[in-house]
Amino acid sequence: MNLDTRATGEADEAEEVALSAPQDPSRRYRLLAEAPACGPRELTVCIRCPSEAVTTIVLWGDPEVLPQPRTSSCYAVLETDAEEIRTLSARLISRWQEFVAYQPSLRQGPLDVKPYTHLADLSGRPAVEVTAQVTELAWEGQYLLDELLAGDGRELAEVRRRLLEVLGLRDLRIRFDSDLDIPWPLLAVGAGPPATGGPPGGDPFATFLGHRHQIEAGADAYPTAYWYVSGRTRPTSSIQWDEELTGTPLATDVHKLLDDRTELTERIHGTELLAALNQPVLDEDLMYFFCHGEYARQGDRTWRNLRLSDPVPIDASMVDRYRKRHTEANARDATPCLFHPMVLLNVCFAGAPATAGYAGIAAAFVKHGALGVLAPHIAMPQVFGAEFALRFLTRYVVEGLPAGRAVLETVRWFAAEYRNPLALTYSLVCGLDSRLFTDPQEGPTTP
Incomplete structure (x- = not known):
């Protein structure tokens, strides 16, 4: 048999054979060995409580920002005990809740009845009134930071000096990896008492850590050494909301933004959410919640629930129960188990410090794979919550900013344009570098 095509007169041309993969075992994702989307943090503050009697603090970071001894x-070793720090943290959050419920002494009309509960834009309020309130909150945040670092020990004095110097800078990327659940964005540096008008020659908004820096809190979860990168040209998202809140101003604008920019799934019942959490693959890039949150109590224990349109309460333990077997199977057997959303919990108290004996719902989502969770520490006015979501999601979804930068720019926008500090109460648990990738060829980059 003559295999020489020239001898047989056949054309000597290469023939292209179309190849296709009938299956996609990666489910259109790459599983990366490292986490290139996690850029360096200029500062990491690590607080550990091996016992109630001992609390330690360790700092490390960029040598140009924080040279190591x-x-x-x-x-x-901190000299303020853990229980006192928890109490001061709860007190600070309560002060912010009092700010929301602020009542002017002289009422001039309906808009003066607890005005901060139904106005997102406070620029129309008397400047002296708003500045005095924000200055008081900043001073409270300064007080908590001072008490956290109080003490006469030589090592503690040096740590205090170094930390306050670094926190006094601007535009750093900071991780607080702490056993103590502290509302870090609400802490302040350089704040003064209201009697002096706040920081000399400065704006009290600019003293808050959440206004100065990109901040994330660590979560009590297994270390994640991989990163999912979407191969989709259009991100997927979901909105979980209570039908009662759909009439809130700008709530439909948020829905339209997600519907226009992503493949959107809508859930209005807790049973629908639990059914989704029960699936091994919940392949969503963004999960947005706009519903009610509450504290539940049994005996001397309290924990936080969220509810959609039905009466099914969903808490951290329920999230853990529905995702646990999938997460464990993925770690043990490499079973396909995709759950990697950035979660925005626009839910009252969702970001508040966890109560004794219970994990926070934000940490529960991170534990099972969420790239990050953004949630408020307080009971958030619905009008402001919807406005915050629209501003943040515009930066995160439309402009493609990483979550940490999107939060910081949103906080600064509300401070400059609306003179409203409530954006500071939204705390980011992990997710500083989380962002949406809409180009399959686009890889994660360090912000």
Whole structure:
């Protein structure tokens, strides 16, 4: 048999054979060995409580920002005990809740009845009134930071000096990896008492850590050494909301933004959400919640629930129960189990410190794979919550900013344009670098 095509007169041309993969075992994702989307943090503050009697603090970061001592590390034992720090944190959050419920002494009309509950834009309120309120909140945040670092020990004094110097800078990327659940964005540096008009020659808004820096809190979850990168040209998202809140101003604008820019799934019942959480693959890039949150109590224990349009209460333990077997199977057997959303919990108290014996719902989502969770520490006015979501999601979904930068720009926008500090109460748990990728060829980059 002659295989020489020239001898047989056949054309000597290469023939293209179309190849296709009938199956896609990666489910259109790459599983990366490292996490290139996690850029470096200029500062990491690590607080550990091996016992109620001992609390330690360690600092490390970019040598240009925080040079390490030649003979040791930036380490100290805190002299303020853990229980007092928890109490001061709860007190600070309660002060912000009092700000929401502020009642002017002289009422001049319906808009003066607890005005901060139904106005997102406070620029029309008397400047002296708003500045005094914000200055008081900043001073409270400064007080908590001072008490956290109070003490006379030599090592503690050095850590305090170094940390306050770094926090006094601007535009750093900071992770607070702490056993103590502290509302870090609400802490402040350089704040003064209201009697002096706040910081000399400065704006009290600019003293808050959440206004100065990109901040994330660590979560009590297994270390994640991989990163999912979407191969889709159009992100997927879901909106979980209570039908009672759909009439809130700008709520439909948020829905339209997600519907226009993403493949949107809508859920209005808790049973629908639990059915989705029960699936091994919940392949969504963004999960948005706009519903009611509450504290539940049994005996001397309290925990937080959220509810959609039905009476089914959903808490951290329920999220854990529905996702646990999938997460464990994925870690043990490499079973396909995709759950990697950025979660925005526009739910009252969803970001508040966890109560004794219970994990926070934000940490529960991160534990099972969420890239990050953004949630408020307080009972958030519905009008402001919808406005915040629209501003943040515009930056995150439309402009493609990483979550940390999107939060910071949203906080600064509300401070400059609306003179409203409530954006500071939204705390980011992990997710500083989380962002949407809409180009399959686009890889994660360090912001």
